[in-house]
Amino acid sequence: MAEKRKKTINELKQAQEKRDMDKNARKKIIRDKLRLFRGTILSDSTELEVALAWRLRTYFFPKTNRQASLFHYLIVHKFTFDEKITVYENIPVFQHAKRYKDVKNSLRFIQRLRNAVAHWELWEKDSNENEIVILNPVTFKTLKLDDKLMDEFKEHDKFLLKVFGWKETLREKYG
Numbered sequence: 001m002a003e004k005r006k007k008t009i010n011e012l013k014q015a016q017e018k019r020d021m022d023k024n025a026r027k028k029i030i031r032d033k034l035r036l037f038r039g040t041i042l043s044d045s046t047e048l049e050v051a052l053a054w055r056l057r058t059y060f061f062p063k064t065n066r067q068a069s070l071f072h073y074l075i076v077h078k079f080t081f082d083e084k085i086t087v088y089e090n091i092p093v094f095q096h097a098k099r100y101k102d103v104k105n106s107l108r109f110i111q112r113l114r115n116a117v118a119h120w121e122l123w124e125k126d127s128n129e130n131e132i133v134i135l136n137p138v139t140f141k142t143l144k145l146d147d148k149l150m151d152e153f154k155e156h157d158k159f160l161l162k163v164f165g166w167k168e169t170l171r172e173k174y175g
Contacts, residue, residue: 030127037132037145038117044157044173045114049081051164052107056087059094081111103163106156113153116143 053076061068076084085107088094097103120134123142127133132145154174161170 026129027124029129030124030132031122033129034122034127034132034134034145037150040150041113041117041153044153045081045110047166047169048107048110048157048160048164049084051161051166051169052081052084052088053077053079055164056084059091081114085111099163103160106160109156110153110160113149117145 053072056076057068057072061071079087085104088107089104094100094103116134116136120136120143123133123135125133126142130146134143134145135141136143158170158174161167161173
């Protein structure tokens with residue numbers, strides 16, 4: 001009887017160890033996927049911010065010269081992403097462009113998503129291998145990061161790279 005009890009206790013311990021390993025493996029998968037999403041979004045949004053800054057610079061200084069370089073380095077380069085978007089939104093030439101609303105919406109979508117992945121925390125409790133949930137620690141809003149959202153992000157990225165004339169980057173990233 002004592003031997004049977006010992007065997008049962010060992011089986012229970014092994015089952016618990018397996019559950020713990022499964023839980024740890026699940027956590028690792030979730031954290032790795034969050035890193036992948038964050039890396040892609042932060043990297044690609046940084047590229048778009050550079051493209052937007054260049055678009056602003058070439059609007060004010062169509063030709064490259066010392067003044068254009070100083071303007072870019074001393075002014076535009078110091079703006080936040082939000083400030084660059086706001087400047088873009090307030091330039092009449094851009095406001096009257098055919099795709100202005102689409103560009104504005106795409107920029108704001110990219111900015112909101114970039115800020116969320118940069119500042120929000122993983123909400124492991126509601127996350128799984130297919131859906132990573134992040135939580136705003138101030139408002140307690142959540143956002144689900146999944147393949148569908150990443151596809152939407154990529155569509156905005158492609159659109160903006162095309163509009164800003166970054167054809168080489170577009171070709172390198174998306175073929």
